[in-house]
Amino acid sequence: MTDFDKTKQAFHLPQGVTYLDGNSLGPMPKAAKARVANMMADEWSEMLITGWNKAGWYVQPRKVGDRIARLIGAGPGQVVMGDTLSIKVFQAVSAARAMRPQRRVILSDSGNFPSDLYVAEGLARAVDAELRVVAPEEVAGAIDDTVAVLMITEVDYRTGRRHDMKALTQTAHTAGALTVWDLAHSAGAVDVDLLGCDADFAVGCTYKYLNGGPGAPAFIWTHPRHADAAQPILQGWMGHRAPFAFDQSYQPAPGVERMRVGTPPVIALTALDAALDVWDDVSMPDLRARSIELTQAFIAGVEEHCPDLVLNSPRDPAKRGSQVSFRHPQGYAVMQALIAQGVIGDFRAPDVLRFGFAPLYVDLDDVAHAVQIMAMILKDKSWDREEFHERASVT
Numbered sequence: 447m448t449d450f451d452k453t454k455q456a457f458h459l460p461q462g463v464t465y466l467d468g469n470s471l472g473p474m475p476k477a478a479k480a481r482v483a484n485m486m487a488d489e490w491s492e493m494l495i496t497g498w499n500k501a502g503w504y505v506q507p508r509k510v511g512d513r514i515a516r517l518i519g520a521g522p523g524q525v526v527m528g529d530t531l532s533i534k535v536f537q538a539v540s541a542a543r544a545m546r547p548q549r550r551v552i553l554s555d556s557g558n559f560p561s562d563l564y565v566a567e568g569l570a571r572a573v574d575a576e577l578r579v580v581a582p583e584e585v586a587g588a589i590d591d592t593v594a595v596l597m598i599t600e601v602d603y604r605t606g607r608r609h610d611m612k613a614l615t616q617t618a619h620t621a622g623a624l625t626v627w628d629l630a631h632s633a634g635a636v637d638v639d640l641l642g643c644d645a646d647f648a649v650g651c652t653y654k655y656l657n658g659g660p661g662a663p664a665f666i667w668t669h670p671r672h673a674d675a676a677q678p679i680l681q682g683w684m685g686h687r688a689p690f691a692f693d694q695s696y697q698p699a700p701g702v703e704r705m706r707v708g709t710p711p712v713i714a715l716t717a718l719d720a721a722l723d724v725w726d727d728v729s730m731p732d733l734r735a736r737s738i739e740l741t742q743a744f745i746a747g748v749e750e751h752c753p754d755l756v757l758n759s760p761r762d763p764a765k766r767g768s769q770v771s772f773r774h775p776q777g778y779a780v781m782q783a784l785i786a787q788g789v790i791g792d793f794r795a796p797d798v799l800r801f802g803f804a805p806l807y808v809d810l811d812d813v814a815h816a817v818q819i820m821a822m823i824l825k826d827k828s829w830d831r832e833e834f835h836e837r838a839s840v841t
C-alpha cells in the first residue's frame with residue numbers, strides 16, 4: 447500500500463493552507479530546493495559548459511522522460527521532455543496529421559483547453575487542414591474517414607470529465623485515424639495506460655499533478671510503432687540525429703528524441719527530477735483509489751452543507767479525473783473568499799469553482815476542512831465583500 451502520509455510529508459505546504467489547486471500548479475517538493483541549489487553550486491558554477499556531458503544535462507530529457515513513462519503506462523525510451531505543452535501539442539498533432547496526408551480533419555471537442563484548440567487552428571491554416579470541434583459527448587460519433595487526427599484532452603480542465611481513452615482510440619483506429627492524447631490533467635492524477643489503450647501520441651505538462659514547478663517542461667510520447675516514422679514539423683537541432691555534426695540539413699534522431707526541439711531547460715528539469723522522487727513509492731492503482739475516495743467525500747460534503755452550489759462534474763467517479771467543480775453565479779467572489787480563508791482552489795469563467803484533489807498531499811481532513819469553510823462563507827455571505835469582486839489577471 448502506498449503511504450500517503452509519507453508522500454504528504456515530502457511537500458512544503460504553507461501554514462494554514464488547504465491546497466486544492468494542484469491541478470494548476472503543484473506545491474514545492476521539499477527536496478527540490480536543495481537539488482536545484484546543488485545543481486547551481488556543483489554543476490553550473492564549477493563545470494560550466496562541460497556540465498552537458500559531465501553532469502548529464504544532455505541526456506536529462508530522456509532520463510526524466512523514462513521516469514514519467516511509468517506513470518502513464520508507457521515504456522522506457524518512449525518519452526522525452528522539453529518545451530511547453532502547447533508546443534508539444536503542435537509537434538504531436540502535426541506529425542500525426544502528416545501520417546494521414548489524404549485526410550484533412552483534426553477532430554477535437556469543445557471541452558478541450560483553449561491552447562490546444564488555438565494551436566490546432568494555427569496548424570490547420572499552415573498545412574491546409576481543418577479543425578473540427580464537436581461537443582464532448584459527440585466525439586465518438588464524429589469520427590469518420592475524413593478524420594486524420596483525433597486530438598483529445600483526456601480529463602476536462604473545467605469539469606474533470608474523463609474520456610474513455612481505450613474506446614475512442616479503438617473507434618479512431620477503425621476509421622483509419624490517429625490519436626493524440628493530452629494528459630495535462632491525467633498524468634499523476636489518474637491511472638493512464640497508453641500502451642494498453644494502444645494510443646498513438648500523447649503529451650502533457652509537469653507543473654500540475656507532477657509538481658515540477660512553474661514553467662516545468664512538457665513531455666511527449668510516441669508509440670514505438672510510429673517513433674521512427676513520425677516527422678516532426680519543428681525540426682530543431684536537438685532532435686537531429688547528430689546535433690554536433692552541424693549538418694546543413696535535418697536528419698531525425700531515432701525514436702522519440704526527434705521530437706526534441708532546442709536546448710533543454712536544465713534547471714527546471716532538475717527541480718522536476720526531484721519532484722519525481724516522490725512518485726517512486728506510489729502505486730498508480732492506489733493513487734486512483736485514493737483520488738476517488740477524496741473526490742467522493744468532497745462532493746458528498748458540499749452537497750450536504752452548501753445547497754447553493756451545483757455540481758459541474760460527472761457524478762460517476764469512473765467518468766471523472768481527480769478534480770471536481772461546482773457552479774455558483776458569483777463563483778469568482780466565492781473563490782476569493784475561500785482563498786482568503788486559506789482554502790485554495792481556482793475559478794474558471796463564467797461561474798466555475800474548481801478544486802483539484804492530489805492524493806500525494808491532500809487527505810480527508812483537508813476535504814472536511816474545505817467543506818466546512820465553504821459552508822461558512824456561503825451561509826454568512828462573506829463572499830459579497832467588495833474586495834472579493836475585484837478581478838486579478840490570473841484566476
Ligand SMILES: *Cc1c(COP(=O)(O)O)cnc(C)c1O
Binds near residue numbers: 531532599628630651
Ligand atoms: C494546462 C494545459 C495547457 C497549458 O499549456 P502550456 O503550454 O504548458 O502553457 C495546455 N493544454 C491543456 C489541456 C492544459 O490543461
